[in-house]
Amino acid sequence: MTTVDNTDVVVIGSGFGGAIAAYHLAAGGARVTVLERGPWLTADEFDQDFLLGSSTTRIFDFTVGNGMSVLGGNCVGGGSVVYFAAMPRVPGFVFERKGSIGRRMWPAALSRPTLDPWYDRVEESLQVTKSDWNTVPYAGGLFGAACAAAGRTANPVPTCVNADECVNCNWMMSGCKYDAKKSLLLNYLPAALAHGARIRPLHEVQKIVRTDDGGYRVHFSVLDEVDYRVHHETGAIDAKIVIVAAGAGATPSILMRSAAELGPMPAAVGRHFSGNGERLNTAILDEDKVREVLGLSRSDGVPFEAGQIGKGPCVATWDDLDGSKPEYDRYSLEQLYFPPGLGTILAQVPDATGPTWFGPEKKAMMAKWQSWLTIFTMIEDDNEGVFGPPPPTGNSYRVSQQMFGLGSLSYDPTPNTLHGWEITDAEVKRIMERDGLSKVMPWTNDLVGAYTVHPLASCRIGDDPATSALDDRHELRGHPGIFVTDGSAVPCALTVNPAMTIAALAERAMPGIVAALRERGVDVSYGAPTPEGATSSRAALQPHLLPD
Amino acid sequence: MSLTDEQTMTLEAYADTIIPGEKRGPDDRAIAGVATGGGAVAAGALDILQTEAGGLAAVLGGLADMLDKHVLAYAEEHGIELDPTAPPFVALSYQDRVGVVSMLCRPGHPEKQMWVNLAMFSNMAFDTGAHLSTARAFETGHPGLLHLGFRRPDSDGLWRFPEYSYRRPLASPHPATTPSGSPA
Numbered sequence: 001m002t003t004v005d006n007t008d009v010v011v012i013g014s015g016f017g018g019a020i021a022a023y024h025l026a027a028g029g030a031r032v033t034v035l036e037r038g039p040w041l042t043a044d045e046f047d048q049d050f051l052l053g054s055s056t057t058r059i060f061d062f063t064v065g066n067g068m069s070v071l072g073g074n075c076v077g078g079g080s081v082v083y084f085a086a087m088p089r090v091p092g093f094v095f096e097r098k099g100s101i102g103r104r105m106w107p108a109a110l111s112r113p114t115l116d117p118w119y120d121r122v123e124e125s126l127q128v129t130k131s132d133w134n135t136v137p138y139a140g141g142l143f144g145a146a147c148a149a150a151g152r153t154a155n156p157v158p159t160c161v162n163a164d165e166c167v168n169c170n171w172m173m174s175g176c177k178y179d180a181k182k183s184l185l186l187n188y189l190p191a192a193l194a195h196g197a198r199i200r201p202l203h204e205v206q207k208i209v210r211t212d213d214g215g216y217r218v219h220f221s222v223l224d225e226v227d228y229r230v231h232h233e234t235g236a237i238d239a240k241i242v243i244v245a246a247g248a249g250a251t252p253s254i255l256m257r258s259a260a261e262l263g264p265m266p267a268a269v270g271r272h273f274s275g276n277g278e279r280l281n282t283a284i285l286d287e288d289k290v291r292e293v294l295g296l297s298r299s300d301g302v303p304f305e306a307g308q309i310g311k312g313p314c315v316a317t318w319d320d321l322d323g324s325k326p327e328y329d330r331y332s333l334e335q336l337y338f339p340p341g342l343g344t345i346l347a348q349v350p351d352a353t354g355p356t357w358f359g360p361e362k363k364a365m366m367a368k369w370q371s372w373l374t375i376f377t378m379i380e381d382d383n384e385g386v387f388g389p390p391p392p393t394g395n396s397y398r399v400s401q402q403m404f405g406l407g408s409l410s411y412d413p414t415p416n417t418l419h420g421w422e423i424t425d426a427e428v429k430r431i432m433e434r435d436g437l438s439k440v441m442p443w444t445n446d447l448v449g450a451y452t453v454h455p456l457a458s459c460r461i462g463d464d465p466a467t468s469a470l471d472d473r474h475e476l477r478g479h480p481g482i483f484v485t486d487g488s489a490v491p492c493a494l495t496v497n498p499a500m501t502i503a504a505l506a507e508r509a510m511p512g513i514v515a516a517l518r519e520r521g522v523d524v525s526y527g528a529p530t531p532e533g534a535t536s537s538r539a540a541l542q543p544h545l546l547p548d
Numbered sequence: 549m550s551l552t553d554e555q556t557m558t559l560e561a562y563a564d565t566i567i568p569g570e571k572r573g574p575d576d577r578a579i580a581g582v583a584t585g586g587g588a589v590a591a592g593a594l595d596i597l598q599t600e601a602g603g604l605a606a607v608l609g610g611l612a613d614m615l616d617k618h619v620l621a622y623a624e625e626h627g628i629e630l631d632p633t634a635p636p637f638v639a640l641s642y643q644d645r646v647g648v649v650s651m652l653c654r655p656g657h658p659e660k661q662m663w664v665n666l667a668m669f670s671n672m673a674f675d676t677g678a679h680l681s682t683a684r685a686f687e688t689g690h691p692g693l694l695h696l697g698f699r700r701p702d703s704d705g706l707w708r709f710p711e712y713s714y715r716r717p718l719a720s721p722h723p724a725t726t727p728s729g730s731p732a
Binding site: 048049050051052053054057064089091092119128130131133134135136137138141144145147152153155156157158167168169170171177229296298299300305306308309310315317319332340341343344345355358359360362363366367369370398400401402404406446447448496500 | 565566567568582583587596599600601602603604646649650653654655661664665667668671672674675676677678679680681682683685695696697698699701705706707708709710711712713714715716717718719720721722723725726728729730731732
């Protein structure tokens with residue numbers, strides 16, 4: 001027996017797209033329920049532990065597709081809890097990209113200048129700060145020095161990690177125990193709760209259907225807290241507006257599964273997926289050359305041996321973010337950390353005489369793991385990902401109790417994408433092998449296909465109904481009252497880390513969603529300050545409050 | 549589902565092909581012995597494969613049997629005479645074990661995904677010891693974490709690195725960097 005609840009807005013997912021919506025709509029006076037399929041953990045529950053069943057697997061999903069594997073958050077706070085918190089704005093030329101459709105992919109209303117005010121809000125909300133070299137970990141410093149030696153510039157990347165609170169443990173993919181990373185658990189979500197929003201963890205939405213009054217009924221099942229393959233009771237909530245923000249790897253599955261009862265989806269639902277053009281190279285450093293060539297030495301005299309130390313990506317080189325260059329020739333390179341578990345198997349042995357990803361030579365390479373430097377590439381890919389029919393529930397056939405599943409996404413890189421990876425592999429090699437500094441190989445794509453930690457564009461905004469699922473207000477074409485505000489709305493690969501842009505687009509979508517609610521008779525207003533602004537205000541007010 | 553001795557040996561040999569280790573004794577046939585120190589097997593590959601959490605436990609016996617069938621075809625194709633006193637995959641030389649694993653994990657092989665899964669869990673046993681809490685893995689001298697040089701936590705079980713930075717500018721920023729530190 002399915003019980004049916006009732007609210008003004010159901011938000012599916014609690015990552016950037018969901019949390020921002022939940023806050024603004026609740027603050028404006030709407031009744032908001034957030035359905036999140038992952039668990040709800042706080043800092044004291046984040047483990048620094050590889051054990052299956054620890055927070056490392058509870059809050060993270062690894063979904064292997066056909067030619068593309070997607071890594072992402074699976075918890076209240078979504079990607080913000082597991083990500084590395086790099087928050088650059090997107091270079092202006094990206095908004096002019098045409099991709100393979102031969103015309104501008106972004107809506108005419110969007111450009112860097114029109115998005116900048118929304119970036120400003122996110123910067124304040126998430127406490128994004130400009131990093132400096134004094135707090136850049138060894139790995140970032142080394143990459144910066146290697147870039148400089150190769151004639152390139154390099155920038156400390158803006159992040160929402162508080163450098164004073166961070167202990168550089170590099171466990172941030174398992175959740176930050178120190179709350180140094182300003183995830184959504186610390187700003188938008190508590191602010192939404194303070195305004196009456198409800199968050200229901202372990203609630204996996206399966207489909208959306210229409211109700212007779214013009215609203216929607218959202219069907220969910222409640223997942224077992226340990227074994228996500230096990231579904232307990234089912235339920236449904238009726239709402240006037242539904243915001244789908246399950247992430248670019250999951251939003252299409254919900255919409256495609258709903259099509260049987262909702263009616264046909266726009267052609268772009270589940271198509272034009274982008275992996276943000278991502279690829280990794282591993283450099284195995286010659287420690288002596290680090291000292292000789294780059295003049296680097298830690299305080300204890302060791303040149304590097306610091307692969308484990310740090311806070312994810314901290315330094316990037318942006319010389320090829322050059323709008324005068326042709327599309328597919330523009331990219332950024334960024335120093336990264338990837339923990340063991342998934343972070344060694346795809347790395348390949350340079351100059352191997354036997355197999356490159358396993359065997360004795362790979363084992364010998366792993367003995368130098370502390371001298372590995374991982375370089376992250378973000379190119380312009382061709383939006384070539386396509387989702388197949390959705391699995392019966394969720395967005396994958398779960399293999400393990402947690403984390404690991406098989407999805408329906410196919411990705412066959414076009415010559416443009418392959419070109420981007422080829423020129424960036426060559427440039428990483430040029431930077432990192434110069435003067436014998438290291439030996440470099442890209443990660444293999446033979447095992448799990450390409451891979452991305454930044455899935456995008458599987459339900460994108462645009463002006464052209466043939467190639468975009470959403471209008472420029474993020475409303476799903478042909479289904480008034482359904483909005484999509486997560487990474488799937490971003491039209492294309494961004495050449496930089498996308499969280500800042502996903503969040504800014506969600507902020508920008510809010511006035512339109514408030515208007516849609518008002519059209520449906522909900523007494524709601526728009527104009528709440530950023531949650532951090534409110535927090536700052538309350539903190540400033542505190543000394544002036546009279547005691548009881 | 550419990551594994552037969554032959555199935556266990558076959559899966560150990562597969563894991564040992566991914567991250568090889570040294571033989572556990574003179575009669576050890578599953579481990580090829582092409583590397584020094586513990587490999588995936590000593591790191592707990594069979595333990596992690598048999599965890600309920602991993603999700604492969606129920607199919608392991610079937611995978612071992614399928615692997616041996618592939619080996620029979622491989623041996624015939626390559627004119628290899630298999631020693632009948634060991635399971636077929638175990639009877640192969642390390643070089644031929646590599647040949648079989650490479651064939652099964654090759655893009656386009658219809659069963660690729662399941663053999664890649666087996667390789668991933670074997671590798672994960674070595675690089676994380678994920679069937680154990682990481683504290684326990686260190687207590688037991690987990691060969692993979694030690695091989696990687698993964699640093700031990702502080703006494704409270706948490707990692708902190710007070711020394712973490714060269715603490716000096718090491719490159720010039722891009723000239724078009726915005727005041728907030730982003731690309732223009």
